[in-house]
Amino acid sequence: MFDNKDKTDISELGEFGLISYLTNAVEIKEASTVKGIGDDAAVLDFSEKATLVSTDLLLEGIHFDLRYVPLKHLGYKAVQVNLSDIYAMNGIASQITFSIGLSSKFPLEAVEEIYEGALIACKKYNVDLVGGDTSASVQGLVISVTSIGTGEKDQVVYRSGAKEGDLLCVSGDLGGAYVGLQLLEREKQIFLENPNIQPDLEGKDYIVERQLKPEARRDVIELFRTYGIRPSAMIDVSDGLASEILHICKASKVGCKLYEEKIPIDPMTYETAREFGLDPTVCALSGGEDYELLFTIPQSQYDQVKNQMDISIIGYITEESAGCEMISKSGHVHSIKAQGWNAFASPDPESE
Template sequence: MFDNKQRTDINELGEFGLIDYLTKAVEIKELSTVKGIGDDAAVLDFSSKKTLISTDLLLEGIHFDLRYVPLKHLGYKAVQVNLSDIYAMNGIASQITFSIGLSSKFPVEAVEEIYQGVLIACEKFNVDLVGGDTSASAQGLVISVTSIGYADADKVVYRSGAKEGDLLCVSGDLGGAYVGLQLLEREKNIFIENPNIQPDLEGKDYIVERQLKPESRKDIVELFETYGIQPHAMIDVSDGLASEILHICKASKVGCKLYEDKIPIDPMTYETAREFGLDPTVCALNGGEDYELLFTVPQDQYDKVKNQLDISIIGYITEEAAGCEMISKSGHVHPIQAQGWNAFKQSSNDGSTA
């Protein structure tokens, strides 16, 4: 965290000086980047590949709470949630633009911390920062990230490709980000009531990190390539498993059967949800911000996915008339309903970034 004693007002640098200061460490590594920062526009060359583009907007007080989100983590996460959309298309992310709106409360040192997180994410995922913008903001901190990537035309995966009989699969585990958010919110409220009490997050590192520093699943896209797995449909889990399943089924005009006992939930997520009086399955279905990949594959690829430790087969695709249903652990059948985050009905942060 920056030291408030070492505070440089942004006005001392001006907009262009701030941009120069923040981007002095930017290196271009991607072959597809012809021209990055320093001109009116970036120049990219993807040759025969299909170009993938996605944009996310993050607003202070809606998508994040600076009372417990470290600025470096915020920069890192802002990039990650955007890269996830490229990987959800079975593509490789190659460039981002990063734009930021700032109120006068943020000194240069604070902005530098955000950009440090951005550059750490770029380095880890081999992505070039090729542009962006800075602006004054009257409403706190505003971040906009655009990610750019590529894929072979025959490898791009849409939400609309699921077919009857496909296996329904998901990477990683679910619900951790939401339960981590509940923990952070609890500790924030305790601190507000009594600032002398230190946050109690001991032993909860995994779920806190799932909320503050998620990791998009480039490794799963690479696994597909290695094992010759070609999903029929795919989406990233940003708004909760239920919502994403319904997105795939609606776009593909199919139904599905989801098995509750197959939904992957980490033991720490499960135990902490119970401590909060929450149903772990509901956290996985409706919590959001896990940024795992939900996808379908044809049954003849069963042998390729069944032994992958980080992939779970959680159900299968049915005809549209059969509807979207979950088979509970007790054998009861329930319709799948999306109860995740609605960006236009929320007035405060609930952990989702749509």
């Protein structure tokens, strides 16, 4: 963490000086990167593969709260949430651009921390930083990341490929990021009321990390390659399980049966949700920001996934007229409704 006593005003460097300073340590490792930072545009060569491109925008006060989000974690997460979209297409990310808009309240050392987090993510996921931009902002911190990747043309997976009878699967566990957010929000309110009270996050590392430092699931894509698994449809869980299921079903023109008892929820997520008086299943269905992969596979691939510890079969695809339904633990049938993250809703939790 930088020391405010030794902060450096960004105006001392200027825009081009700042870009040069921040990107001085950037290394190019991907063979597909012909030209990275230093010219008017990056030059990439993917030969005969399909090119995948995705962009995400993160806004202070909407997508993150700097009162409890460390800047290094923010840079790391900004990259992760974008890479997740490439993996959701059954591709592998290879490059990103990283752009940032910031107000005069941010010294150079703060911006360094954001970029350091981004570069840590790039190194971990074998991704080149090939460009970006910096600009002044009068509305707080803004981060925009574009990720670029590739997929074999016959292996790219869309949301629209699910067929009746396919198995509905998800990686990892769900709801942890949302419950972690509730914990951080609670501690923020306690701190605002009494700044002398330190945050109490002991024993909650897992769900706090699920919120502050998510991991895109490249490992699941590599698992698909290893075991010959070819999803028929796929999407990442950014807005909650319910929303993502409905996206796949709408795009594929199918229905589904989801079994509540099959939804993977970590014990810490479950217990903490109960402490907050929340239904753990609702947290998984509507919480979002888990960045797991939700996908469908033909029943013929059941043997390839049945023993994968990090993949859960949570239901199956039905004909469109059957609708999208969840079978509760008590055997009741409920329509699946999208109640997850809405980018244009008020950020005030009291208005939700």
